[in-house]
Amino acid sequence: QRGAVPQSAVKCALWPVSDALTIVYVDLFYKALSQEASRVNVVALIRQVGERLRTMSKQEVADHLRAIRARITVPLARFRLEAMAHQFQSGEEHPFRHPYDWAAFFVTGSGDIQLN
Numbered sequence: 001q002r003g004a005v006p007q008s009a010v011k012c013a014l015w016p017v018s019d020a021l022t023i024v025y026v027d028l029f030y031k032a033l034s035q036e037a038s039r040v041n042v043v044a045l046i047r048q049v050g051e052r053l054r055t056m057s058k059q060e061v062a063d064h065l066r067a068i069r070a071r072i073t074v075p076l077a078r079f080r081l082e083a084m085a086h087q088f089q090s091g092e093e094h095p096f097r098h099p100y101d102w103a104a105f106f107v108t109g110s111g112d113i114q115l116n
Contacts, residue, residue, distance in 0.1 A: 013104045018059065020084045021053075021101055024064055028052055043111040050102040059094055062088045 011023075011029075028049045033040060056064070062085040069081035088095055096102050 003025075010109055011046065011105060011107045012107055015100075015104060017101065017104045019080075020061075020065065020088070021096060021104070023068060023081070024056075024085075025049060025053060025105060026051040027068055033111060040113050040115055041111055042107045044106055046107055050105070053096040054094070056094065056096055058091055058093055059089045061095055062086070072086065 004072065017025075029045065032045055032049060036045070065081050065085040069078050069085070072078050072081065
């Protein structure tokens with residue numbers, strides 16, 4: 001099992017963000033992290049995930065939320081994810097295109113982490 005070696009780095013949001021954005025962001029971040037080599041530049045990874053968020057279409061966001069929903073067993077969480085997916089399908093074409101959404105996350109401390 002892979003894990004991160006403890007480092008002095010913190011990843012957080014600069015301002016309040018929506019639950020849907022946080023769910024999609026965290027899922028994209030950890031999927032990308034799991035595909036990295038043993039040493040990861042977290043700043044570059046955050047930039048990569050931000051770019052992906054910025055370019056996601058409403059259908060991609062809805063599909064992503066539904067894919068997460070399929071992995072969840074808690075009924076209320078499943079309901080909320082489906083409601084979010086439905087809301088995105090009828091919204092803006094690129095719901096996270098504004099910097100307020102895709103630029104919300106940053107890292108402070110060591111920009112590199114060692115995976116084992």
